[in-house]
Amino acid sequence: MAIATAIAICSSPSQYSPALSSFQTTPSLKTLNHPPLLLPPCGGAVALASAAVEAARAAVWAAGEAGEEEGGGCRVVRVRRRRRRKRRRGVEALGMVDKWDGEEVHEVSFGAARSAVLTPREEAEFCLCLKEEAGLEAARRRIAETREHEPTSNQWAEAVGIKRSSLDKMLCNGRESRERINQSYRRLVVSIAARYQGKGLSLQDLIQEGSIGLLRGAERFDPDRGYKLSTYVYWWIRQAIVRAIANKSRIIRLPGSICEMVAKIAEARTVLSRRLRRLPTYDEIAEFIDVNVSTVRLVSERSRTPISVDQAVTSQGCMTLQTLSALSLKGFHSYKVKRNSYMYSIRKVLGAIFEIIPGPDETTPQKMVKRQLMKQEVERALNTLCEREAYILRLYFGINGETPLSFEEIGRLMKLSRERVRQINSIALSKLRQTSVVDYLKLYMM
16 A cells, blocks of 8 residues: 555655656757746655655565464475475476496586586585495495405496496596585585594694594485475584594593583583682582483593603703613612612602603502612512522412412422422522512512
């Protein structure tokens, strides 16, 4: 109604409308007399017409909003359905040939359109080529497993029921399709990979993993559903990147459940640090994410970053952890010092190593170095005895890592009586107590 009113106002003749001058075609020139132009009345008519048009637009907009409220967003759904139908019609118009149907091979033009964004037709063609190539690779693997060697091209073509030339063409189409898809959606891969920087992998590694996920998703893409390829492969790219971070970002790989728990603990620690303005405790983190305190403590300890043995342990960088450990291992044999000063130096070195790398009691460098040094001193002590006495002590105490044996078992092994073996063991221990090596062994018992 408002639109009709505006059109009627603009088209109806008015006494205030200016008359256009008309020229006569006669050769004689006559003086033309025109009525005076009345601009103020004309300006009022134009303003009235503009107001009517604005009112009409407002009425149409209000009617559209009312329709959307009544239809519950049906307009958006109709637009999406229309786009999907259009894509389906484009795919059906391709006239695709089933793979390996007779001897025909799907023709694909790779040099026609080198645009950054693929059309629906190109997406369907390239994904079909990737599916054909994946089927051929699966057939090749089955042949290799059956015959226990890589098949030749003729054997490969014969196994899938096509000609050698058709096989080569399908493989070439697959390689070209992979390259085109990778080039066209590289920006999408980079945009997704950039969100996961700083989590253990470089940006180049993330892009490489995302490209693998892109091709994996393109092989499974179904254009008949009417969706865009970028919408479908987005989740495949993201999944490939997340799995790569979980499997390759650490020197010691952690299970997927532990990686998820590490992310939850890190997020909880960040939130609680802002809220409490200090580092939260294990109890507070466990209460925040609703898990046991032991789980939080275990995950936090297992997710620590390993320390390199080549890392400098001094401010000048002249000594590494590996050098420090080597110096402590050959301390007994390289330096001849008094007992008290030697004991102090060993404790100082082991204490420094213990402060550098904290860990469980059984795996700390302090325990490992102490065990290695004690083993060397025990070997030195056994070398002061005769061969039979040292052999009996090794079997009785299990010094070589074997199971300790009783006197009776050692007697059967050496064809001696149980009492004789016990006597030899007592004599050997008495000899060791009289040597100076025992003083060094007492250091490890403190």
